[in-house]
Amino acid sequence: MNTEQLAQLTWLKSSYSGDEGGECVEVAPDATAIHVRDSKEHDGPQLAFPRSVWSGFVASLGRNRI
Numbered sequence: 129m130n131t132e133q134l135a136q137l138t139w140l141k142s143s144y145s146g147d148e149g150g151e152c153v154e155v156a157p158d159a160t161a162i163h164v165r166d167s168k169e170h171d172g173p174q175l176a177f178p179r180s181v182w183s184g185f186v187a188s189l190g191r192n193r194i
Contacts, residue, residue: 129158134174141167 137156145152145167152167162182165174177185 129161129176133158134163137163139165139170 137158139154139156141152141154154165154167156163156165157179161176161178163174163176166172
């Protein structure tokens with residue numbers, strides 16, 4: 129994905145994230161991946177996960193509660 133395409137992503141922050149500047153992430157879905165970035169560093173590094181990997185990660189969150 130090139131810089132122009134990355135700039136067009138619509139970023140979403142969790143409703144659990146506050147405005148206090150804690151450890152929050154934002155996600156932006158596209159046709160093939162889920163992009164993740166630090167909510168305080170919009171121009172910083174980003175990760176991209178295939179949708180199937182992200183779905184597995186999210187599903188495992190509910191199963192592995194401590």
